[in-house]
Structure formats: structure tokens, C-alpha cells
Amino acid sequence: MPAKFYNENATELSQQYLSKSFDQVHQSWRHFLPSIIANPNARILDIGAGSGRDAKHIAQLAAKTHGDENNSQVFAVEPAKLLAELGVQQTTGLKVKWLTDSLPALSTITKQEVSFDLILLSAVWMHIPLSDRARSMRKLANLLKPGGKLVISLRHSSGSEQAEQERKERKMHTVCADELKRLASDVGLFTKLATEKENDILGRDHVTWQTVVLQLPDDGTGAFPFIRHVAMNDGKSATHKLALLRVLLRIADGHPGAVLRRESGVGGDRVILPVGLVALYWCHQYKDLIDDHKLYQTPNKNLNMGFMKPDGWHKLTKLKSSDYRIGNLFSGDDAIALHKTLSAAVNNIKTMPCRYIKLPNSDNTVFEVASKTVKAKDSIFLDLQTLEQWGEFSLPESTWLAFNRYACWIEPVLVSEWVKTMASYAGNSQYKSPENQYKLHQALNWEEPKRTTVEVRKRFEQLQEHFSNKEPKQEQIRCVWSEKSLNQSYEIDHSLPFSRWPNNDLWNLLPTDSTVNNQKSDRLPTEHKLKQAKERIQHWWQVAWLNEPSASESSTSLLRTAPSASLTNNHKRFFAEANIALPGLSSDNSSVDDLFEALVMQRGRLKEMQQLREW
Known part of the structure; x- marks a missing residue:
């Protein structure tokens, strides 16, 4: 977004925007709004919120609809600081949260870990260069709830001298509805509405507008089929794959603040986590299963797994799984043993499940580890900064969001498959009959409340x-x-x-x-x-x-x-x-x-x- 132009002309532009009402500007799609606002917990994202006209209207409509029961929230994103300040004044007293952010990264709004019923881009898409549009569309689709709508208005300009001057001043690019619909289709969105070109309501002869409404039919990412494939169909010479999926689900559900950053990759955006945290949770879930319940995690009759080393894991047998938690301090020999245990777990995660979990019919691995060597010390405090020392773990943003949003539905599937897998191993033969498998379910309980x-x-x-x-x-x-x-x-x-x-x-x-x-x-x-x-x-x-x-x-x-x-x-x-x-x-x-x-x-x-x- 060309924030410089909008900051320099904030007052004039604000007056221009506020001279027309929401209903005048958005008459082509406003009939979708009542059903969205009917949800008292609706979340709406207004990107390029300008001076707050649209955010104000939507927030007022929600307040009028639900009164004291209104739990809806409008997030207004505006990269031009001076324009946003005018918007804040417009929306004082309403449930509107203003943030400074912009496409394609939307890094600030993404950190909120919220998904939306409606995302509005009014007069924004023409500011996004062609090279950034595919990533922008992926980001927007990832922020939608199932059934959520994405409304984008497209500004078309004639080839007049005035139009060219505006394009340069505002750094605008050519837009095309067919291109937009193709990008949307690539990320699982379908077109709900696409209007014909309409005249500019401010009376500018060189400007026309189109509105495209896109919708997410389900999770839209392929994440669910992938998770199901790994959990239920993928070969399992050990429980490593299920363990990694459950660890990531637990982090996504319980630790949304663990995301270090997001990166754009060839196959889409990726979420970066501290691999030390993944290793900590890895140890947490295997601790009671192996040390207390003596449950075999491989087909072989050997309780020891690759990350269980004499100078690490086996020196910490007196601990419980609940000791592997954020906020604990270890000192002395225990700290040295924990350092070595986490290092061994990182290596095991990198060389086992990350190497073998691949997309169906593909040789491309899904998860990546960039590990670092950490020297064992006689003190370790378990917090985010400490766990970053072991390096980084990367996964597709779509998979992270599926874990993040639908953990309560995914986890029972993972636990059920883990129980079936353990029951099939020779060392756990006493649990082969279904009536005895409730003990395996109990062993997989995560917390001690x-x-x-x-x-x-x-x-x-x-x-x-x-x-x-x-x-x-x-x-x-x-x-x-x-x-x-x-x-x-x-x-x-x-x-x-x-x-x-x-x-x-x-x-x-x-x-x-x-x-x-x-x-x-x-x-x-x-x-x-x-x-x-x-x-x-x-x-x-x-x-x-x-x-x-x-x-x-x-x-x-x-x-x-x-x-x-x-x-x-x-x-x-x-x-x-x-x-x-x-x-x-x-x-x-x-x-x-x-x-x-x-x-x-x-x-x-x-x-x-x-x-x-x-x-």
C-alpha cells in the first residue's frame, strides 16, 4: 500500500470517503451482510479501512442487532497512520480494533490467530502488485472461517491522462476479475457474486468498479485430507508420525504465541516454531507412555526409542510428563540431562517423522527442521527464548490453521489411531482385545489437571x-x-x-x-x-x-x-x-x-x- 500518498492527503481523502454512505458504496453485495451480522460472535476484517466508514457501519449494525449480547468484533487494518487516526475517531466507543498492517504478509493480523466471517477489501486490490497476488489470496483464504466471505472491489481505470497520473501517485496496478477468480479457485474459494462494471459514485468518468464476493466452502486448504492420510493410512513402523501430529496440534491449540514468524515459500506460506518446543512436547507425551505405563511404541519388543539416551532420558526417570512444561527451571545434573534429551529428541524428529511424512503421491516432505547444536549447561529455564536455541521447525500454514481451529475434532482421531497402533504391537499384546484398550486411552491423557x-x-x-x-x-x-x-x-x-x-x-x-x-x-x-x-x-x-x-x-x-x-x-x-x-x-x-x-x-x-x- 502507498501509505505515503494516503498520509499526505489524509484529511482530503477522509472527507471524500465519508461523503458517501456504506449502503451507497456497497449496494451490490450488502444483502450478504445481515446473515453475517446475525451471528453475535461474528468477526469481520476490514483491510484498507481508511477513515473508518465501513468499519463504523458494520460495528453499529452489530451493536443494533444484538444490544448487550453483542460479542462481534471488527478488525480495521490501515497502513496509513494519519488516515487510521481519523478512523479511530470515527469508531470511538464501538467494537473496532485498529491495527497497522498490509498485504501480502498481514503479519500483525495473523498473530491474532483469529479467523473471520467476512473480510472486506474495498479499493485495495489494485494496490497489490501482480507478483504478490497469489500469496495475498492464500493469506486471505487462510484467514476465513468455513463459509466465510471475502468481498473485493476492483477499480478499473481508463487510459486517460488523469487516470495515468492517479495510477502513478497512488501506485495502482491493472486488475482483472477473471484473474481474481482464478487465484481464488486455486486456494479453494468459489465465486458467490461477480458484478458487471459500474460507474464511480463520486462521478469520476475515468473510473469504474466491479465487486467480487468469494466464499470458503470448508477448510479450503487440503489440510484435513492430509492429516487424515497421515493418521489413518500412512505406514507406521513406530508411533513417530502420530506423535508429531499430536505435538503440533497441542502447540497450535494451546500455544498460539509460539509462532516465531511466517514465511512465504514455493508451496505457500509456512509457520515457523521453535523446534525446542516441539521436542519438549515430544518428551512430554512419550514420558508416561514409556516410563510409567511401559507401552511399546514400535513393533519390536524394545521399550527404548532413538531419543532415549543413557546420559539424557534415562537420567530423568524420576520426573513426570508434567515436569516438561513451560515455566520450569532445571538445574545441576537434571539440567544437563534435559539439554541432552531435547537435543536427542530434535534429531529424532528431524530424521524420522519429518523425513517420512510426505504429501500423498509426492516426494515432497511436509515438515522441515533447521536444527542447531546446543551445549549442555547446568541450568535451563523453559521459555520461548530458551527453546529457540535448538533451531526452527517449519510447517504449512494451512496445516497449522487446521490444527489451531479444529483441535477438538482432530485430536480424538489421532488418539484413536494411536491406540489402534499400540494395540497392534507385539509388546502390547495384552491390550489387543477392544475391551482392554481403554487403558491405552487413559495412558494417552495429556495433562494432570x-x-x-x-x-x-x-x-x-x-x-x-x-x-x-x-x-x-x-x-x-x-x-x-x-x-x-x-x-x-x-x-x-x-x-x-x-x-x-x-x-x-x-x-x-x-x-x-x-x-x-x-x-x-x-x-x-x-x-x-x-x-x-x-x-x-x-x-x-x-x-x-x-x-x-x-x-x-x-x-x-x-x-x-x-x-x-x-x-x-x-x-x-x-x-x-x-x-x-x-x-x-x-x-x-x-x-x-x-x-x-x-x-x-x-x-x-x-x-x-x-x-x-x-x-
Whole structure:
């Protein structure tokens, strides 16, 4: 986008844009809008939002349609800063989030990990060079929900002197509806509407317009057939392939903040993750299966797998799978052993499943690892920066998005196939009969949900005792949802329900009144209720994890983990967990306001992806 021209002429252009109404400009496709806005949780993306005319209209329509039940959100993207500032003024008080971004990368909006019911590009496509259009269309298709619509208006110019001058000033390129429809078809979109050329409503003789409405019929990427092929049809000399798919699904579902960046490749855009995180989750899921349940993961009667080395894995047998988690600190011999274990896991992932998982009827591998040698040290804190040391893991963006959006449907398929695969191995012959396979399902449980809750309960009780001993006595912790006193009874609530999104991070665990907690149950708090509780939630975060401990507290360790793996200060762990679990946060974020905004964003993602009941 030629931001320079639009910044220099922001006031004049804003007046021009606002001189015509949304209905005048978009009369050809506006009949699609009511059915989109009928969803109270609709997500709309306005790219090239200008001075906010369209974003304002859509946000007002949603507010009028749903009133207090309105959970819709409009994302307005505008690369011209001065024009966007005028747009912010236009949309004050409405559910419009302004972002600075542009095609083809859309890197900022992509980090939000949100998919959209409607994407609008009004007078934008002619700014995109021909060389960037295929990538732009892939990016837009990846941002659509199944059934979501993409509306693009095409500006056609005559060959007049005035038209040529505008093309140079605004850096515009020739557009073609047939080219646009072909690009859309290549990424699985179909054409819902394509108008004839229409006169310019501002009366410019040298300008005509066309509108094309595209729609995503399903996931549109081929990701589902690929995942199904690997899970159900691909040969399995070991459980490596299933393990890798489940690891990636768990990261996509639980750690949207783990994406280091996105890159454009020959076969489409790719997502880049720290391969150390993939290795950490690899160890997590194999830990209990092999060490505790003694389940064979290959057809041979040998429990040992390639990444289980004497100086690494076998020195950590006292640990549990839950110790392989973000926010833990290992020291001494355990740290050295963990370094070596992660290095061995990275190598195993690179040489086994990544080498052999290929697209159907193709020799092209799907996943790539660019690994680095890491020297073992006697201290390792598990956060994103540490896990980046082992290098990078790359996968197609379409596969990442399928895992990200549909984890709750994909995971049961992976677990079921893993159970069948294990039951077929000679070493697991006692589980061959279907009635015994429930034990294999139990062994594949991912989390231990009570572990962190116990820690947080202990922290709450320490703080209550601390505050009660102060003079004058003051109670500083109340129910985050109701503001009730917690002197009598309390519970530790998962703000985002654990049964729907298993997360035991410190930021997600909040003190609540027992009665209120029972009322909430496993429902998702509405956006309004979450925002109402913002001050109390942030107060809990601050006093529990982020403030420096007092002298009376510092003599006692507030949190314990596995032997030789006690945590560093609470502040470091708190943000390490949050920055990798929530979308749109940087790995070095230390702002509770940014964290809360990301929490609201994740709430919307869960509502959108899983259609959870709200509270």
C-alpha cells in the first residue's frame, strides 16, 4: 500500500470517503451482510479501512442487532497512520480494533490467530502488485472461517491522462476479475457474486468498479485430507508420525504465541516454531507412555526409542510428563540431562517423522527442521527464548490453521489411531482385545489437571495469612467474578474452562467464591463479564505472582516443582507461560494490559472455534 500518498492527503481523502454512505458504496453485495451480522460472535476484517466508514457501519449494525449480547468484533487494518487516526475517531466507543498492517504478509493480523466471517477489501486490490497476488489470496483464504466471505472491489481505470497520473501517485496496478477468480479457485474459494462494471459514485468518468464476493466452502486448504492420510493410512513402523501430529496440534491449540514468524515459500506460506518446543512436547507425551505405563511404541519388543539416551532420558526417570512444561527451571545434573534429551529428541524428529511424512503421491516432505547444536549447561529455564536455541521447525500454514481451529475434532482421531497402533504391537499384546484398550486411552491423557491448582491454592492461602497478619487487618483478595469476600470458602477457577481448553498456567487460575464457581462451571465467561473483572484479575496477578515477596514470605518457597526443577521467580514463570499460550504477545512481553487483551482475544477464539456455552 502507498501509505505515503494516503498520509499526505489524509484529511482530503477522509472527507471524500465519508461523503458517501456504506449502503451507497456497497449496494451490490450488502444483502450478504445481515446473515453475517446475525451471528453475535461474528468477526469481520476490514483491510484498507481508511477513515473508518465501513468499519463504523458494520460495528453499529452489530451493536443494533444484538444490544448487550453483542460479542462481534471488527478488525480495521490501515497502513496509513494519519488516515487510521481519523478512523479511530470515527469508531470511538464501538467494537473496532485498529491495527497497522498490509498485504501480502498481514503479519500483525495473523498473530491474532483469529479467523473471520467476512473480510472486506474495498479499493485495495489494485494496490497489490501482480507478483504478490497469489500469496495475498492464500493469506486471505487462510484467514476465513468455513463459509466465510471475502468481498473485493476492483477499480478499473481508463487510459486517460488523469487516470495515468492517479495510477502513478497512488501506485495502482491493472486488475482483472477473471484473474481474481482464478487465484481464488486455486486456494479453494468459489465465486458467490461477480458484478458487471459500474460507474464511480463520486462521478469520476475515468473510473469504474466491479465487486467480487468469494466464499470458503470448508477448510479450503487440503489440510484435513492430509492429516487424515497421515493418521489413518500412512505406514507406521513406530508411533513417530502420530506423535508429531499430536505435538503440533497441542502447540497450535494451546500455544498460539509460539509462532516465531511466517514465511512465504514455493508451496505457500509456512509457520515457523521453535523446534525446542516441539521436542519438549515430544518428551512430554512419550514420558508416561514409556516410563510409567511401559507401552511399546514400535513393533519390536524394545521399550527404548532413538531419543532415549543413557546420559539424557534415562537420567530423568524420576520426573513426570508434567515436569516438561513451560515455566520450569532445571538445574545441576537434571539440567544437563534435559539439554541432552531435547537435543536427542530434535534429531529424532528431524530424521524420522519429518523425513517420512510426505504429501500423498509426492516426494515432497511436509515438515522441515533447521536444527542447531546446543551445549549442555547446568541450568535451563523453559521459555520461548530458551527453546529457540535448538533451531526452527517449519510447517504449512494451512496445516497449522487446521490444527489451531479444529483441535477438538482432530485430536480424538489421532488418539484413536494411536491406540489402534499400540494395540497392534507385539509388546502390547495384552491390550489387543477392544475391551482392554481403554487403558491405552487413559495412558494417552495429556495433562494432570490438579497439579497447578494445588500450587495456586497454596499461594492464595499464604497471601490470605499474610494479609490477615497485617495491621490494620485488610483483605485484599476477593472473588474475581463477583467481588465477594473469600474468607469462608473459595475455589481456584480456570478463567478459560479447562475441560474445553486444558491450560493450567498461572494467569488462567483465579480465586473465586465457591458458589460463583459452581454457577460458572465449565462455561466460558462472556467478553463483557471478563472485561468487568479486569481490575480484580489484574490485581490477583499482581499480588500473587508479580510483586516482590515480602520479608515474611521470602523465607519460604512459594512454589515447588519436581526434584532439582524448582522455579525461578514467579514473575518470570508467569510471563513465560502467558506469552506462549496467548495470541499476539511477544516472547519478552511483561505488560499485564497486553496480557489481558490477549486473554480477551483467546476467549473469542475459543467461542468461535468450539461454540462454547457462555456464562
